[in-house]
Amino acid sequence: MDRLNRRRVLQASLAAGGLLAAPARAQPKPEKLVYIGENQGGWKRVLMEEVAPAFERETGIRVEFTMLPVDAWRARLKAELGAGSSGIDIAQWSVGMAGWMAPHLVDHEEVVAKIAQRDPAFAWDDFLAGSKRAATYDGKLIGIPYRVTTGILHYQKALLAQAGFAHAPATFAEFERAALAVNTPPDRYAVGIMGKQGSGTYTSLASWLYSAGGRLVDFKTGEVFINEPKAVEALQFYADLVVKHKVTPPEVTTWEYDEIIAGGQRDRYVMTQTFAPYGTLINDPANSRTAGRWAWDTVPGHTAKEQSRTWIDGHFMAVPRYARNADWSIEFIRMACSRQWQLRSMERGNAPPRGTVLRDTDMVAKLGWPPVAAAAIETGFPTPAHPAWDTLEVALRSGVSETLLGQKTAKQALDAVAADWQRGLRRAGIRRG
Template sequence: MKKMSKWMLALFLVVFAFITGCSKDSSGDDDGKIVLSFMGHGNPDEKKIFESVIKSFEETYDNVKVNYTSVPPGEYAQRLSTLIASGKHPDVYYAAGPEFARFVAADQLLNLQPYLDSTDIFDPDNVWEQALNRYRFNGNTVGEGDLYGLPKDVGPWALAYNKNLFDEADVDYPPADLTNWTWNELIETAKKLTKDTNGDGRTDQYGIAGFPLENAVWANGADYVDYETGEIKIDSPEFIEAMQFVVDLNHKHGVSPSQEAEQAQNSYTRFVSGGVAMFPMGPWDQPAFWELPFEWDLATWPASPNTGNTATWLGSMGFVVSKKTKHPDEAFALASYLSLDENGQRQFMELGQQVPNLKDLTENEFLKMDKSPENRQEFIDIIQDYGHPNLGWRSPDTKWLDTFNEEASKVWNGEVTVKDWVKEMKPKLEELYKKGNLD
């Protein structure tokens, strides 16, 4: 099939609009432009960034106007479900993980593969495979087959640290590799950075906060579930040991905030205000972190002392196109511009939104940026080497995972031991998983 460049596609769309007389319908405005609805979510920084990139898209495709709606992340799922239930699908919208699995299985998404096959915008060898595979579907399984979505981003969940707090305590910075850096060294380092700074008898500076349970589980050679069989695997010795490590950060070692302390002030706020030495971050946090009053950088996540391996989750959000859109060509043009266009990706990169989806842009420009973090390579190492798809990405029904997280508060609060809790929860979670995903 003949390849069509983005500029030829733009010209085609302009000519098409002219030939059709710029006919006005429910999806056209007074200027006769095709109007696309695009819905996403994010913080105010992300909204401003997307408004800027969308403006560039509209300048390139000047017969298209984009009505962009950004809602708070906590409201997005409900708002989107309401629109879909009422038959008012956005033309382009965010979907990832369980949402993508539900929508594609329900035949609500446009198959983008034919469009990708007919344009030179897409070079699969230049896009992170770890991101693309999240949006493949073969009719039965997510992760294989045609692309029904394009990556908004690939989100490595990295370990940031406050260099000023390390300097004040005369503690070596955490390493950028796994040389002598395990959970044990993390604990010893965190102890030196956990303090009562005002002398009131209560800890107000913590060594670490927000250590993800998934990181410890995967690093220790364990997992939560077998997606194919529905077997819940949380009762393995490796899982129990990993969960106990995370529990002990607070209950045994006191280097991480308790659940009560977290409710009083969340750990993100503690970190940005200088009250936590080490804390997770994603690339999308860069704009806010660039404004911090202290120096910061990235370290590798510590390894399990049992396996010598480390792990973290590698998130991704996707752009999908509604199968009911009246303008599939233009909707694809928007999704592909936001995901694959070099100029669009450069803007997202420079504004601090993400690691580029394009490998060559990452290697030639992202790694050479003169803004924090200095150790930008850590983001890439997570993408290429030790990042895992975020939990539940192949599970359309996540009631099992929601129940896990809700009930795990009993462990974090010290109400029940890890061993007793996993023994109780395994059959319950297995029943929920199989009922929602395999039956």
């Protein structure tokens, strides 16, 4: 309600000669806009190969993309924005960067209001609630969602049916029973996971954690919840799939992003909880021997399906406070995030944040997973965005890895993680005492 009232005030300022009084294209036309982003994955192809040329044809303004590896991308944004540089017109960021990006970005409620003035059909209400939560930091909208990823359950429907399961597992207990029933080593195992100690660790655990009612940390108070009983139960269940039940391929402790896709394509597993858009690649007839076999559902809840919760991450477009061409930056963002171009981007690998795009009849028929992703995004939890999370996540990776390798119980591992987090939060000035 506060946000709605705020938007009304912003729109009312038009008549009073306020912020939005200037038309969207009031600024002088620059020769180019500078876009700084990250180069991993092919989901940006439509943005670079189709939207940018269309924007140039319409406006005469070229978009210069500088797409960098993750570390270089973050370093470039930190350096230039930290110095107040006006050399970036559009900054692409992901959820985990929001904490340190927020001070350098304009209030995007104002951006939304400007876009609505220019294009009432933009339909901000079409963007899923979870995508807006992920684009918000400390109560401030700091970007417009372009790609929103989430974790869902991918499964080979016929194999579950042959084992007596008419639908996807709805609870942890059903998942365990199904896994034991469909596990046929050494050729095919029941479950694929990203078990490598790395950046995929959090997303592989998070759905189990949140569906069990587990929590991470309160960055305002410094309270640590990662070793509470619900979190411990979630990690132990997850680790037991590997250590106790042995329903995962033995090589999963080396698996991350590429490997979870390849494992599905090579029929190494029957079920996995992983990135929703990976369903397109795992089910791709040109590259997968399991093409046509896959179905999708939201992740299992702990003891009831209604408890199903997952993680949300993604990429957002934002206008820096120091940008000289803000009006034109907003115009490019308006075009790139429009329903027309979001629908097109989905055909080429993007995971759009718009409900009507994810539920589009043709896309559902072609890809299968999009409406499941839409449902998951609505109730999911964004990746922590506080600047201290990067440090905390490293300790979590270690604890999860020790449990998957059978070196520690979940309780032992998470007690150690909690102690490490408490020290880290004190060093960051967050935890008192």
